[in-house]
Amino acid sequence: MTTKGDKLVPRLPRGFRDVFGEDVLARWEMVEKIRSVFERYGFEPLDTPAVEFARVLGKFIQEEDLPEEGIFSFKADQPDWLALRYDLTAPLSRIVAQYRQLPRPFRRYQFGPVWRVEKPGPGRFREFYQFDIDTVGSASMAADAEICCALCDALEALGLEVGSFVVRVNNRRILNGVLEAAGVDSRKDEGLTALRVMRCIDKLNRLGMEGVRALLAEGRLDQSGDFTEGAGLSQDELSVVSDYLQAAGQSRRAVCEALLSVVSSSQEGRRGIDELVQIDEFLSAAGYDEQRVVFDPTIVRGLTYYTGPVFEASLRVERAKGQFMDSVAGGGRYDDLVERFTGEKVPATGAAIGVDRLLEALKVLQIVKRSVRAPVLVTQMVPERAIEYQAMTFELRRAGVAAELYLGEGGIRKQLKYADERGIPVAVIAGPDEFASNSVSIKDLALGKRLAGVVSDRAEWLKREQTQVSVAREKLVEKVKELLARESAVE
Amino acid sequence: MTTKGDKLVPRLPRGFRDVFGEDVLARWEMVEKIRSVFERYGFEPLDTPAVEFARVLGKFIQEEDLPEEGIFSFKADQPDWLALRYDLTAPLSRIVAQYRQLPRPFRRYQFGPVWRVEKPGPGRFREFYQFDIDTVGSASMAADAEICCALCDALEALGLEVGSFVVRVNNRRILNGVLEAAGVDSRKDEGLTALRVMRCIDKLNRLGMEGVRALLAEGRLDQSGDFTEGAGLSQDELSVVSDYLQAAGQSRRAVCEALLSVVSSSQEGRRGIDELVQIDEFLSAAGYDEQRVVFDPTIVRGLTYYTGPVFEASLRVERAKGQFMDSVAGGGRYDDLVERFTGEKVPATGAAIGVDRLLEALKVLQIVKRSVRAPVLVTQMVPERAIEYQAMTFELRRAGVAAELYLGEGGIRKQLKYADERGIPVAVIAGPDEFASNSVSIKDLALGKRLAGVVSDRAEWLKREQTQVSVAREKLVEKVKELLARESAVE
Numbered sequence: 001m002t003t004k005g006d007k008l009v010p011r012l013p014r015g016f017r018d019v020f021g022e023d024v025l026a027r028w029e030m031v032e033k034i035r036s037v038f039e040r041y042g043f044e045p046l047d048t049p050a051v052e053f054a055r056v057l058g059k060f061i062q063e064e065d066l067p068e069e070g071i072f073s074f075k076a077d078q079p080d081w082l083a084l085r086y087d088l089t090a091p092l093s094r095i096v097a098q099y100r101q102l103p104r105p106f107r108r109y110q111f112g113p114v115w116r117v118e119k120p121g122p123g124r125f126r127e128f129y130q131f132d133i134d135t136v137g138s139a140s141m142a143a144d145a146e147i148c149c150a151l152c153d154a155l156e157a158l159g160l161e162v163g164s165f166v167v168r169v170n171n172r173r174i175l176n177g178v179l180e181a182a183g184v185d186s187r188k189d190e191g192l193t194a195l196r197v198m199r200c201i202d203k204l205n206r207l208g209m210e211g212v213r214a215l216l217a218e219g220r221l222d223q224s225g226d227f228t229e230g231a232g233l234s235q236d237e238l239s240v241v242s243d244y245l246q247a248a249g250q251s252r253r254a255v256c257e258a259l260l261s262v263v264s265s266s267q268e269g270r271r272g273i274d275e276l277v278q279i280d281e282f283l284s285a286a287g288y289d290e291q292r293v294v295f296d297p298t299i300v301r302g303l304t305y306y307t308g309p310v311f312e313a314s315l316r317v318e319r320a321k322g323q324f325m326d327s328v329a330g331g332g333r334y335d336d337l338v339e340r341f342t343g344e345k346v347p348a349t350g351a352a353i354g355v356d357r358l359l360e361a362l363k364v365l366q367i368v369k370r371s372v373r374a375p376v377l378v379t380q381m382v383p384e385r386a387i388e389y390q391a392m393t394f395e396l397r398r399a400g401v402a403a404e405l406y407l408g409e410g411g412i413r414k415q416l417k418y419a420d421e422r423g424i425p426v427a428v429i430a431g432p433d434e435f436a437s438n439s440v441s442i443k444d445l446a447l448g449k450r451l452a453g454v455v456s457d458r459a460e461w462l463k464r465e466q467t468q469v470s471v472a473r474e475k476l477v478e479k480v481k482e483l484l485a486r487e488s489a490v491e
Numbered sequence: 492m493t494t495k496g497d498k499l500v501p502r503l504p505r506g507f508r509d510v511f512g513e514d515v516l517a518r519w520e521m522v523e524k525i526r527s528v529f530e531r532y533g534f535e536p537l538d539t540p541a542v543e544f545a546r547v548l549g550k551f552i553q554e555e556d557l558p559e560e561g562i563f564s565f566k567a568d569q570p571d572w573l574a575l576r577y578d579l580t581a582p583l584s585r586i587v588a589q590y591r592q593l594p595r596p597f598r599r600y601q602f603g604p605v606w607r608v609e610k611p612g613p614g615r616f617r618e619f620y621q622f623d624i625d626t627v628g629s630a631s632m633a634a635d636a637e638i639c640c641a642l643c644d645a646l647e648a649l650g651l652e653v654g655s656f657v658v659r660v661n662n663r664r665i666l667n668g669v670l671e672a673a674g675v676d677s678r679k680d681e682g683l684t685a686l687r688v689m690r691c692i693d694k695l696n697r698l699g700m701e702g703v704r705a706l707l708a709e710g711r712l713d714q715s716g717d718f719t720e721g722a723g724l725s726q727d728e729l730s731v732v733s734d735y736l737q738a739a740g741q742s743r744r745a746v747c748e749a750l751l752s753v754v755s756s757s758q759e760g761r762r763g764i765d766e767l768v769q770i771d772e773f774l775s776a777a778g779y780d781e782q783r784v785v786f787d788p789t790i791v792r793g794l795t796y797y798t799g800p801v802f803e804a805s806l807r808v809e810r811a812k813g814q815f816m817d818s819v820a821g822g823g824r825y826d827d828l829v830e831r832f833t834g835e836k837v838p839a840t841g842a843a844i845g846v847d848r849l850l851e852a853l854k855v856l857q858i859v860k861r862s863v864r865a866p867v868l869v870t871q872m873v874p875e876r877a878i879e880y881q882a883m884t885f886e887l888r889r890a891g892v893a894a895e896l897y898l899g900e901g902g903i904r905k906q907l908k909y910a911d912e913r914g915i916p917v918a919v920i921a922g923p924d925e926f927a928s929n930s931v932s933i934k935d936l937a938l939g940k941r942l943a944g945v946v947s948d949r950a951e952w953l954k955r956e957q958t959q960v961s962v963a964r965e966k967l968v969e970k971v972k973e974l975l976a977r978e979s980a981v982e
Contacts, residue, residue: 010588016540024536042866042895045515049507074565097501138898375533404533407629
């Protein structure tokens, strides 16, 4: 409820959040690093609005596609329903259909928030940022391989070492081939079964192979006693799917060979493997070995619109060796998306980086460094000297030093408390004595904070000696810069 | 309509737009420049979601407040109405009320899109970007003065010279004082009349003084023959308001003196002038003279929530000397906004830069330079050599050169047409001859474009000589860098 009595309650709707200070900067810096990688790949920037016609987005959101998900939709002063975009791929397909004069292939990057009506949970929000790259108008597997390379480069640019992340690749055609080889394609409910099988496989990480096998067949009783109905595969069908899921090898090429033995009877399956072989060649020639990109038959990606290769990037978590966290990026080939507008078949492939999720992961891995960004604080002791305090502040700013004039109420004690709360590194203090002697006092608050834990006499002495110095007024900028340099050296 | 027959029409709702390539970069660069100014002032970053409870935003949107405007509002899976934020000030007031532990003053900058259901028009969109700074928790006029200084610095950082922009300042208290001096405060409909008077004054730029005078009294017949009802001021009341609007002076201080002669009988008016005098002192001491910031009694700002000083920044347009374009930034003091949540009175002041409008203006003034950003294109002549073309592309990327491998269909002619459409500066070409001699050809497309207009024989000769060179394969990166450097030198 937004009111309590007759007072308005200051709060956010479920699933939304505010981001403060350093977290905003961390996201900004991350976006800049990703952007410079994607620009080196020659992708060009695009920005589309948050609001689109629901129908233009809506074709993707079929009931069976996103069962527990939805979009924020609304009407304004026009008859058609509007909606907040739920990804950046649907708007891209509109762009390609709408602006026929765009050069093809159209290769763009786009960064921005997307919105979904999902059940919120830890780390799951209804507004989150994505950073997408896509190549529209190319059927070449070189385009798919390149997306994987760009994902690797972006993760490395963010400070992740080789081996601490992996891009896993599969091909929907192979999955289709497996279902064909298993005989599922002769069923009346082929489409639905295929979707169910995909959904089961998607749960492998959480349920393990036995859980997934149960779910592929009759169903599964979970620990709470709830029964989940299965996809209804027969023993023969299940055995083919099981073989497929366990296809493995020491190299990408070996995985392809293992997969071939499962789907050799299906033309679609063989084509899928052939595409993976091409991707392997492109990856290897470009220098992206199995440490970075692997082939993995268990990768399916949730969305139904993928038609070929699919990708997923995850980070390796230290605490559980060899285990990968939830995906931080994903994508695939979607050759049919533009068609629904124009009837023209336009091949396309791409991926989205989950910026917020990746940022959270980098924090857990302590790869995102907290950077001191708080400004220098010019305190105000003598109210009549406001103009002079302001002049000091502007002197610092003009010298390129971020500086803030204390503009609140209260004496020096309250002002230093404020400086402490804000993580201010250096405070400038001038009282009657300083004005009389044309000097200023400069307090190294960062040093003070570090020394606060030290209790020996020598430390006490150091503290008194070093945390506050008095200099001639005209030395203000010079001395502040010196202290700031000392602080950055300590970090 | 989003469908035509059974085909989906790829289009955007009214008032929304897509932004491509260089325009995205121009906005990005502009935001970075503004951000670095605001960081030097010690404002800290904040990000709030696009979606808020409508009631949390809604108090601002009273019928009389934004007559032709509205917000995009909707419901999801909760009973309360949600809405897209229509500015960044309402979310800030929620933040301050919600996070009581935040240090005060809370000084933040925030950048992002806002949404309004307005009548779209040229340059008027329903989604546009704002960049705000605010100081919450300070009643000091130094805070208001600082906002004006930061606006000036931001505009200068964007390349605007002193004299090509102006920040105009007024004070709502003076306006209230004028209405008091005019006797409007004794009317029963005081509030409504005050609002109408403000609305009239806001139209001064468009209607001129005579038009506004008519509108302040009985009303006004416009050129199309439509009659607009007036604010209903009597001749005596009108005379006081007219005197006020024409108060002028050679300096900020002189404007204050001229205003004092109009509102000397009103305590509120005198307080307003006293605040302007303080602002003048702060501005002068910080070095912001009348070339940058002036006092102007005709500035009112549309919103009702302002309680003190109001600011407006505009750009001077060359073609009409002395004329200022529509405002590119505006703001003011709003001491009552947080109160509606907590009952606690929290003084606050700030301003918003209209990023998109400012960008448009900078384009008109040709201050935004088009920067060559297109990558080098590696063409594909021999399909069997795909791996080698890809290797060239990655070699260039690893050397820090933005490069793209052509991934579409078609021969070299089509590929060069694509390069032309994308504004590609340099193309790499390797056919059977090049592969046989272990070399590559490099085409300077930018030079070719410049020479295309030149028709003399010498130019033809130059063209042949310089636009395409052949180098040893291992010289690829070196030669491409050389050509790109030559191109940047030409710009």
